[in-house]
Amino acid sequence: MDPSRRRALWGLGALAGSSLLRAQQFDPFHDHSRLPGFDEMASIMDFEEVFHAKLPRQIYDFTDHGEGSEFNLRRNREAFSWVDLVPRGAADISSIQTATELLGTKMAFPIMAAPTSGHGLLHKEGELATHVGTTAASNTPYIVSNASSLPIDKIAACATGPVWFQLYPRPSVDATREILEKAQAAGCAAVAITMDQQASYYERAAHLRHLTEDPRTAGTPPRRPTTKNPYRVPDGRLWYNWKFLDEIRPFVKVPFVAKGILTAEDAELCIEHGMNGIYISNHGGRSLDYGPSTLEVLPEIVSAVRGRVPIMIDSGFRSGTDILKALALGANVVTVGRAARWGLGAFGDAGVQKVFEILQGELVMAMAQTGRPTLASIDRTLVRTRFR
Amino acid sequence: MKINLITRRKTLAGMGSLAAAASLPAQQPTPLPKLIGERPGRITPLGDLVNVLEFEPMAERKLASATYASVAGGDRTFFERITLRPRMMVSTVDLDLTVELFGEKMFAPILVGPTAGQQAFHPDGELAMVRAASAAKTVMVVSSESSYSIDKIAAASKTTLWYQVYPEGDLNAIQARAKQAIQAGCKALCITLGAPFRNATGAPSPASVAGAKNAPLNWAYIDKLRQGIGVPVLLKGIMSAEEADAAIKNGVQGIVVSNHGGLLTSAAAASTLEVLPSIADAVSGRVPVLIDGSFRRGTDIFKALALGARAVLLGRPPLWALAAYGQDGVQNLLEKLQTEVGRTMGGCGKPTIKSIDRTSVKIHDA
Ligand SMILES: Cc1cc2nc3c(=O)[nH]c(=O)nc-3n(C[C@H](O)[C@H](O)[C@H](O)COP(=O)(O)O)c2cc1C
Numbered sequence: 001m002d003p004s005r006r007r008a009l010w011g012l013g014a015l016a017g018s019s020l021l022r023a024q025q026f027d028p029f030h031d032h033s034r035l036p037g038f039d040e041m042a043s044i045m046d047f048e049e050v051f052h053a054k055l056p057r058q059i060y061d062f063t064d065h066g067e068g069s070e071f072n073l074r075r076n077r078e079a080f081s082w083v084d085l086v087p088r089g090a091a092d093i094s095s096i097q098t099a100t101e102l103l104g105t106k107m108a109f110p111i112m113a114a115p116t117s118g119h120g121l122l123h124k125e126g127e128l129a130t131h132v133g134t135t136a137a138s139n140t141p142y143i144v145s146n147a148s149s150l151p152i153d154k155i156a157a158c159a160t161g162p163v164w165f166q167l168y169p170r171p172s173v174d175a176t177r178e179i180l181e182k183a184q185a186a187g188c189a190a191v192a193i194t195m196d197q198q199a200s201y202y203e204r205a206a207h208l209r210h211l212t213e214d215p216r217t218a219g220t221p222p223r224r225p226t227t228k229n230p231y232r233v234p235d236g237r238l239w240y241n242w243k244f245l246d247e248i249r250p251f252v253k254v255p256f257v258a259k260g261i262l263t264a265e266d267a268e269l270c271i272e273h274g275m276n277g278i279y280i281s282n283h284g285g286r287s288l289d290y291g292p293s294t295l296e297v298l299p300e301i302v303s304a305v306r307g308r309v310p311i312m313i314d315s316g317f318r319s320g321t322d323i324l325k326a327l328a329l330g331a332n333v334v335t336v337g338r339a340a341r342w343g344l345g346a347f348g349d350a351g352v353q354k355v356f357e358i359l360q361g362e363l364v365m366a367m368a369q370t371g372r373p374t375l376a377s378i379d380r381t382l383v384r385t386r387f388r
Numbered sequence: 389m390k391i392n393l394i395t396r397r398k399t400l401a402g403m404g405s406l407a408a409a410a411s412l413p414a415q416q417p418t419p420l421p422k423l424i425g426e427r428p429g430r431i432t433p434l435g436d437l438v439n440v441l442e443f444e445p446m447a448e449r450k451l452a453s454a455t456y457a458s459v460a461g462g463d464r465t466f467f468e469r470i471t472l473r474p475r476m477m478v479s480t481v482d483l484d485l486t487v488e489l490f491g492e493k494m495f496a497p498i499l500v501g502p503t504a505g506q507q508a509f510h511p512d513g514e515l516a517m518v519r520a521a522s523a524a525k526t527v528m529v530v531s532s533e534s535s536y537s538i539d540k541i542a543a544a545s546k547t548t549l550w551y552q553v554y555p556e557g558d559l560n561a562i563q564a565r566a567k568q569a570i571q572a573g574c575k576a577l578c579i580t581l582g583a584p585f586r587n588a589t590g591a592p593s594p595a596s597v598a599g600a601k602n603a604p605l606n607w608a609y610i611d612k613l614r615q616g617i618g619v620p621v622l623l624k625g626i627m628s629a630e631e632a633d634a635a636i637k638n639g640v641q642g643i644v645v646s647n648h649g650g651l652l653t654s655a656a657a658a659s660t661l662e663v664l665p666s667i668a669d670a671v672s673g674r675v676p677v678l679i680d681g682s683f684r685r686g687t688d689i690f691k692a693l694a695l696g697a698r699a700v701l702l703g704r705p706p707l708w709a710l711a712a713y714g715q716d717g718v719q720n721l722l723e724k725l726q727t728e729v730g731r732t733m734g735g736c737g738k739p740t741i742k743s744i745d746r747t748s749v750k751i752h753d754a
Pocket residue numbers: 062063064114115116117118145146147166194259281282283284285286314315316317335336337338339
C-alpha cells in the first residue's frame with residue numbers, strides 16, 4: 001500500500017472516532033512515525049496527526065478529549081452518517097457563490113473560527129497567529145475566547161479580519177460589564193455568551209494524566225464536600241440564570257448570540273430574552289456526556305426559531321460535506337474549534353490559514369458536486385436524514 | 389489477515405462514500421472505553437479512578453475468576469439509546485439531590501442494593517460495606533444471605549438499613565428473620581421475587597433460577613409474609629405494569645423494577661430502564677418506584693429519575709469497589725456517583741430531583 005493511501009485511511013479512522021487516540025488503537029496500518037509536512041496536508045484530520053506529534057501529550061489530551069465517557073464526543077461525528085447528501089446534478093465550480101453576511105459581519109464563506117481557550121499553549125504567538133491565519137484565509141471571522149492567552153485588544157489589532165468576542169459570565173455584573181466594554185472597544189463586531197459546560201469533567205483526559213504521572217500519585221485530590229456544596233460538584237458556573245442575562249443584555253451594543261443551545265425550548269427563551277442569534281453547540285463534546293449531537297437537534301431548533309434569528313452551529317465539523325449538511329438542515333454558519341487548534345499547533349498561522357482554506361475548498365467542491373451553486377439553493381431537499 | 393481485509397474494505401467503502409459526498413456507512417456501536425494502559429496485574433491507586441466502570445477491571449484483578457464471574461459485566465445497551473436534553477441558564481447553585489422515601493430524607497437517590505455473601509469479596513464483607521455506605525450517607529439494603537449477622541451489621545452502621553428476604557421455603561423462619569432485622573433497626577423490608585444470588589459466592593444456581601422464573605406471583609404467600617411486619621414492604625423484581633398494579637392492590641408500599649442483573653431472564657428480555665416508563669405510568673405516584681440493573685454512571689441514574697424512578701439501587705459496582713479497595717473504595721464509588729448525578733443535573737438545569745422529568749431525556753429507536 002502506498003504511504004499516501006495509508007495515511008488517508010488512517011485519517012478516516014480518526015474521522016470516525018474523532019480522536020487520534022482511538023484511531024491508533026484500531027489502525028492496522030500504523031507502523032511508522034514519519035511526520036507529514038505542510039504540503040502534505042490534504043484534509044483536516046492530517047493536521048491532528050501533526051498536532052499530536054508536535055505538542056506535549058497533556059495539551060493534545062486537553063484539546064481532543066471530551067466530557068465523561070465521551071458518548072457525546074463520538075455522537076457528534078456519528079450524526080453526520082445519519083444525514084445523506086442527495087445530489088441534484090452538478091454545478092460548474094466557477095459558478096459557486098458562498099459569500100454571506102451574519103449579523104452585520106460579511107464573510108466569503110459561511111465558516112468561522114469557534115472560540116477556544118489558551119492558544120498560547122499551542123503556539124508561541126498564541127491568538128495573534130490565529131488571527132493572522134484567519135485573516136489570510138479570506139477574512140474568516142474569528143471568535144476570540146474569553147479565556148485567551150492574550151488580551152482582546154492586542155488580538156483584534158494584529159490583523160484586519162473580523163473579530164467577535166466570546167464571554168464567560170462572571171458572577172459580578174460589574175466585572176462582566178467591564179469585560180464586555182473592553183471587547184467592544186477593541187472592535188469586536190458581535191458577542192457570543194457561552195451558556196453551557198456548567199459542571200463538566202474531562203474524564204478520559206484525567207485518566208490518561210493519572211496513568212502517566214511519575215511517580216504514580218493519588219490522582220486528582222477529591223473535591224471536599226462543603227455545606228454549600230455537599231455533592232462535590234464543580235460549582236463555578238452553576239449560578240448562570242436568565243435574570244443575570246437580562247441584567248447584562250444592555251451592555252452589549254453589538255449583536256449578541258447565545259452559545260450552547262441544544263433544545264427548542266431554550267432557543268425560544270433566548271429570543272424572548274433579546275438574543276440576536278442562536279449558536280447550537282455542545283462545546284465539541286465537552287459539556288455534558290450523553291447530550292445530543294448538535295446535528296440531530298438542528299432541525300428541532302430551526303423549526304422553533306422560524307427564521308427570526310440566524311443559527312450558528314459547531315461540534316465535530318471536520319469537512320466540507322459536514323458543513324454542507326448543516327447548511328442544508330437550516331444552519332446559517334458553521335464554526336470549527338479543534339480544526340483551527342490543530343492547524344495552529346501544527347504550523348502556526350499558516351496552519352490556521354490552510355485549515356480554513358481546505359474547509360472552504362471542500363465546501364465549494366461539495367456544492368458543485370451536489371448541484372447547489374448558491375447558499376440560497378442549499379435546502380432540506382439536499383439531505384435525507386436517518387436520525388434516530 | 390482476514391480482519392485486516394474487512395477493516396480495509398470498510399474503511400475504503402467509507403472513503404468512497406465521502407468522496408461521493410454521501411455519508412459514512414452505518415457504524416458499529418463504539419465499544420465502551422475500558423481501562424487503557426494500566427500495567428497488567430496492577431491495581432490503580434483509588435484516587436486515579438475516574439469513573440465507576442474502572443472499578444470492574446480492578447475487581448477482576450483481585451478476585452478468583454469464579455467470584456469475579458458472579459459480578460462481571462452488565463447490560464448497557466438501553467442507556468446508550470437515551471440522550472439528555474441539556475438546558476441553559478437555570479441556576480443549580482443550590483443543587484439538592486435529596487429524595488424522600490417512607491418519610492425519611494435520603495441524601496441522594498442512590499442505595500446500596502442487596503447482594504449476598506459479601507465476605508466473598510472482602511474479609512470485612514458487609515461490615516466494610518455498611519461503614520462505607522454510612523460515610524457516603526447512603527441507605528444500604530442488607531441481604532438475608534449476608535456473611536455477617538444483621539445485628540453485627542446494624543451495630544457497625546450509621547445509616548438507614550433496609551432488609552431483604554426471598555419469599556421461599558419456611559414462611560415462619562423468613563418472618564422470624566425479617567422481624568429480627570426490624571428489631572435491629574431495619575426501616576423497610578424488600579421481598580425479592582426470584583432468587584439468582586443463592587450461594588455464598590454470589591453465583592446464581594441454575595436450579596433456583598429456573599424455579600423462580602416460572603413461579604407465578606403467590607399473593608397469599610406474600611400477604612402472609614407481611615403479617616406483623618411493622619415497616620414498609622417493597623417488592624423487588626417487578627417487570628411489568630400489570631404486576632406493579634397488582635402489587636399495589638395487594639398492599640405493597642414500594643416497587644423495585646429489577647431483572648436481577650439480567651441473570652433471571654434471557655438476553656432477549658427487556659432491560660429494566662426500558663420497562664420503567666410504563667410501570668411508572670401504571671403506578672402513577674401511588675407508591676415509590678425504585679429500579680436497578682446495570683447502573684454505572686450518574687447519567688444512568690439521571691435517566692431513571694427522568695423516566696419515573698424515585699431512586700436507584702446498585703448491585704455489582706459496590707462489590708467491585710469492596711473487592712478492589714475495601715471500605716474506602718465503596719465510599720469513593722458512591723460519592724463519585726453522587727457527584728456525577730449532581731453534574732448531570734447542573735448540565736440539564738435541574739436543581740432538584742423533583743424538577744427532573746421526561747422532557748429531560750430523549751429515547752431513541754434501536
Ligand atoms: C480545547 C478547547 C477549548 C475551548 N475553549 C472554549 C472557550 O474558551 N470558550 C468557548 O465558548 N468555547 C470553547 N470551546 C468550544 C468551542 O468553541 C467549540 O464549541 C467546539 O470546539 C466545537 O467543536 P469542534 O472542536 O469539534 O469543532 C473549546 C473547545 C476546545 C476543544
